[in-house]
Amino acid sequence: MDIREFHQSLIQKQIPIIVDSLEVNLYLTEQGYKTKLFDLYNFESQEVAFLIFSDYRYYYKLKELWQTSKSRIVHLPAVKFDGSLETIDYSFKQILAADIEQCLNIRSNLYQKIAEADSELSLSDWRGSKLNCHLGESIEIANNDEELDPGWFYSIAEFLESSIVNTKGDKASFSVDGTFFFDGILYQTTTEDTKEENIKPLKYLAERVASSQEKYLEIEDNTIARLIVDGQDLTSVLLDMTYHMERNLSLTEIAFGCNNGILETINWGINSVLNEGVYGTHVGIGMAQKAPHIDFISQTLKLI
Known part of the structure; x- marks a missing residue:
């Protein structure tokens, strides 16, 4: 499954959402989403799921799960930013509203632009921003895949x-x-x-x-x-x-x-x-x- 299929399945409420709090669980079930509590979810399953972190105690378990999970998981790491229900609500609505196809096309074009740059990126805007970015001989980028692999946790x-x-x-x-x-x-x-x-x-x-x-x-x-x-x-x-x-x-x-x-x-x-x-x-x-x-x-x- 790629991220396009995942996003569409999430919108259509076809995949489960793993939660770590009863408050978030209630918020989602009232909207008709199928949820699973983190403590009860079998990460060794081949399932595809969305995961919302609102509690650091569960986020800390990610390191261990990287070694054992077989599920395909896309997650919202809300707790790292603000784990409140208000912020989760805002974030979740923005996820559902996103045009993933357009985002992926722009992302691909951006990475292509970076790859084609000799060693410098120059950016400016009407406000007075002017940045010169020197690129190293080898650069480290974030994930640029579209396919979701088993055992991976994708933010x-x-x-x-x-x-x-x-x-x-x-x-x-x-x-x-x-x-x-x-x-x-x-x-x-x-x-x-x-x-x-x-x-x-x-x-x-x-x-x-x-x-x-x-x-x-x-x-x-x-x-x-x-x-x-x-x-x-x-x-x-x-x-x-x-x-x-x-x-x-x-x-x-x-x-x-x-x-x-x-x-x-x-x-x-x-x-x-x-x-x-x-x-x-x-x-x-x-x-x-x-x-x-x-x-x-x-x-x-x-x-x-």
């Missing part, structure tokens, strides 16, 4: 963006310089402890960005030198977080969203993974383990 976000990452080290795949105007941010952590340790500055920054008019990054040697929001330098807010434990403020990702359909309904006040798929460009810092991964997302800066 829904993988199908809504083309992404280059520096997971192996700073500048391993790319290095960016320039000015980047953005519309909103998104933050995530893979552990509850990291989220709790950074939640105050994260929420403060998210609220300031959501209520602001103009915001931009100045990026030097692949590192955020300044974060400016409505004329105020908020770089210190980033420095107050735990980035000294994980890559400091160097960029760990540059990605290009493929979802045109979300442009009219996107809500920057909701910390949903679906927002990063908006057609445009985003850059990110942090690895989400010891420090938050924050995406700065632009709707106006585009590679194609």
Whole structure:
């Protein structure tokens, strides 16, 4: 089964949805979806299923399941961002509304554009964004498959963006310089402890960005030198977080969203993974383990 068939089956309520909370279970069953509780689901089955994570305790089980699962699973990792029912509702509706065929076509064209680039990507927009992205000799990208293989857990976000990452080290795949105007941010952590340790500055920054008019990054040697929001330098807010434990403020990702359909309904006040798929460009810092991964997302800066 490929992601197109999966998405259509999800819309038509033909595949089960695995849940880790009774609240999410009720939310879905009231809409007529067939659900299965995480603790009762047999991951050694050959079944195809959608999975919603709202509780870190269950998300932590992913590492073990990678070794044993035989199911084809696409998941919404809501808890890494915001596991509240309000955010899950917003995210789920955006998933159902997405034009997957269009997203995959854009994603394919974006990866082709990246592959054909000699060593540089240059992007600019009418707001004053101007980025130069130097590509390494070999680059690491996110999943670009369309087929769903047994035993794999695919985040829904993988199908809504083309992404280059520096997971192996700073500048391993790319290095960016320039000015980047953005519309909103998104933050995530893979552990509850990291989220709790950074939640105050994260929420403060998210609220300031959501209520602001103009915001931009100045990026030097692949590192955020300044974060400016409505004329105020908020770089210190980033420095107050735990980035000294994980890559400091160097960029760990540059990605290009493929979802045109979300442009009219996107809500920057909701910390949903679906927002990063908006057609445009985003850059990110942090690895989400010891420090938050924050995406700065632009709707106006585009590679194609």
